Amino acid sequence: MSDTLTGATEVSADVPDYPMERDAGCPFAPPRQMLEMGTTKPLSRVRIWDGSTPWLITGHEVARELFADARVSVDDRRTGFPHWNEHMLSTVSKRPRSVFTADAEEHTRFRRMLSKPFTFRRVENLRPAIQQVTDECIDAILAGPQPADIVAKLALPVPTKVISEMLGVPYEDHEFFQEHANAGLARFAAADAMQKGAMSLHQYLINLVEEKQANPAEDAVSDLAERVTAGEISVKEAAQLGTGLLIAGHETTANMIGIGVLALLENPEQAALLRDSDDPKFIANAAEELMRYLSIIQNGQRRVAIDDIEIGGETIRAGEGIIIDLAPANWDGAAYPDPDRLDFTRDAGQQLGFGYGRHQCVGQQLARAELQIVFHTLLRRIPTLQLAVPVEAVPFKHDRLAYGVYELPVTW
Amino acid sequence: MRVVVDQDRCVSSGQCVLNAMDVFDQRDDDGVVELLVESPAPQQHTEVRNAAAACPALAIHLEE
Numbered sequence: 001m002s003d004t005l006t007g008a009t010e011v012s013a014d015v016p017d018y019p020m021e022r023d024a025g026c027p028f029a030p031p032r033q034m035l036e037m038g039t040t041k042p043l044s045r046v047r048i049w050d051g052s053t054p055w056l057i058t059g060h061e062v063a064r065e066l067f068a069d070a071r072v073s074v075d076d077r078r079t080g081f082p083h084w085n086e087h088m089l090s091t092v093s094k095r096p097r098s099v100f101t102a103d104a105e106e107h108t109r110f111r112r113m114l115s116k117p118f119t120f121r122r123v124e125n126l127r128p129a130i131q132q133v134t135d136e137c138i139d140a141i142l143a144g145p146q147p148a149d150i151v152a153k154l155a156l157p158v159p160t161k162v163i164s165e166m167l168g169v170p171y172e173d174h175e176f177f178q179e180h181a182n183a184g185l186a187r188f189a190a191a192d193a194m195q196k197g198a199m200s201l202h203q204y205l206i207n208l209v210e211e212k213q214a215n216p217a218e219d220a221v222s223d224l225a226e227r228v229t230a231g232e233i234s235v236k237e238a239a240q241l242g243t244g245l246l247i248a249g250h251e252t253t254a255n256m257i258g259i260g261v262l263a264l265l266e267n268p269e270q271a272a273l274l275r276d277s278d279d280p281k282f283i284a285n286a287a288e289e290l291m292r293y294l295s296i297i298q299n300g301q302r303r304v305a306i307d308d309i310e311i312g313g314e315t316i317r318a319g320e321g322i323i324i325d326l327a328p329a330n331w332d333g334a335a336y337p338d339p340d341r342l343d344f345t346r347d348a349g350q351q352l353g354f355g356y357g358r359h360q361c362v363g364q365q366l367a368r369a370e371l372q373i374v375f376h377t378l379l380r381r382i383p384t385l386q387l388a389v390p391v392e393a394v395p396f397k398h399d400r401l402a403y404g405v406y407e408l409p410v411t412w
Numbered sequence: 413m414r415v416v417v418d419q420d421r422c423v424s425s426g427q428c429v430l431n432a433m434d435v436f437d438q439r440d441d442d443g444v445v446e447l448l449v450e451s452p453a454p455q456q457h458t459e460v461r462n463a464a465a466a467c468p469a470l471a472i473h474l475e476e
């Protein structure tokens with residue numbers, strides 16, 4: 001695909017490549033080059049894998065405005081859409097429309113089908129169950145050998161068990177869908193490598209939807225199955241929506257828990273503040289601040305302009321790609337003074353880790369409850385927790401769409 | 413202060429209930445916003461403003 005040069009828009013040859021790499025010595029920081037771009041302008045051109053030059057948004061306020069702007073589309077079939085990789089481009093006509101790729105009324109229809117299990121009050125009622133799952137995982141860690149891997153023993157099982165129960169996916173199948181979810185989240189994937197994993201997970205969900213049509217239960221896949229039976233959506237659409245919930249429901253939260261625990265271990269004064277607090281508002285804000293500080297969804301939220309948009313001193317032309325990167329926006333000094341400091345006493349309420357606008361994370365209230373419970377409970381129950389290896393030896397997920405750590409060995 | 417919600421715009425994020433649970437609720441079936449209190453008391457104004465600012469769909473309008 002070649003650049004779309006419209007009107008007077010000129011794109012110079014020295015446009016930086018995107019995505020950008022983080023500095024090895026600053027594993028929590030967004031890429032330095034991206035932060036430097038953000039100090040001069042809230043949006044600039046970058047060059048992506050196919051040679052096109054979409055806009056990269058690095059400013060907090062501009063990110064918020066564009067997320068909420070109806071002239072900004074998530075429809076990846078539109079010309080100029082800045083695809084993640086070759087796989088996403090090559091499958092664009094094969095993938096059913098979903099909550100991730102639909103605009104306006106079509107999006108609202110999909111979104112409302114998914115929202116029932118994630119209302120604030122329903123999630124509040126789940127807190128005792130999340131607490132129990134968390135305590136069971138920590139019991140097992142304390143009873144097991146040292147060092148223990150926080151990722152395998154806590155970060156993955158808590159959200160996986162919770163979302164499995166909520167969706168009505170048998171937990172026994174978790175190894176299968178973790179493996180295939182991982183294949184689907186590779187950052188620089190070639191077309192054929194991801195195809196197999198994505199398709200078998202899709203087939204698994206199709207089978208599950210059909211099974212729930214025959215034997216409905218009190219769970220989210222049964223809700224989708226009911227809509228299939230009622231003729232509101234197709235089995236494929238239901239499977240696509242269910243796949244999205246399954247992947248987003250465990251992979252993202254798991255990464256946030258893993259790297260969040262590391263951030264707590266590297267910031268012992270902040271960890272102590274959280275451990276010693278009994279104030280639900282403080283505990284909630286600490287989770288928001290960790291979301292702000294870590295912004296695990298790397299690689300940018302992809303959009304395309306469907307009309308000319310004047311913003312931040314620039315004009316984004318209709319048909320130009322837009323990449324809103326959460327990490328630099330969450331480290332924008334104009335919104336958060338000293339953004340490189342993890343500080344639980346600051347108000348992190350407007351952090352963009354869940355995105356913003358009509359596509360903001362469907363499962364955000366569930367993720368919040370999980371993060372609040374897991375971090376606080378872990379610090380309380382294992383107050384002597386420490387890293388078993390030097391931080392330089394921790395393997396980071398530079399190559400995944402969701403940033404995090406592959407493993408986090410700890411002792412106590 | 414008078415609160416107006418736009419249910420057509422609402423995307424069921426739950427941010428309004430998170431910020432001001434005595435003023436907003438969500439429909440049981442699809443999470444769409446329901447307004448519990450049209451004219452909040454002065455001590456509720458800050459949390460209602462926070463709810464309006466946090467709403468990702470810009471579906472809460474305040475007349476002050």
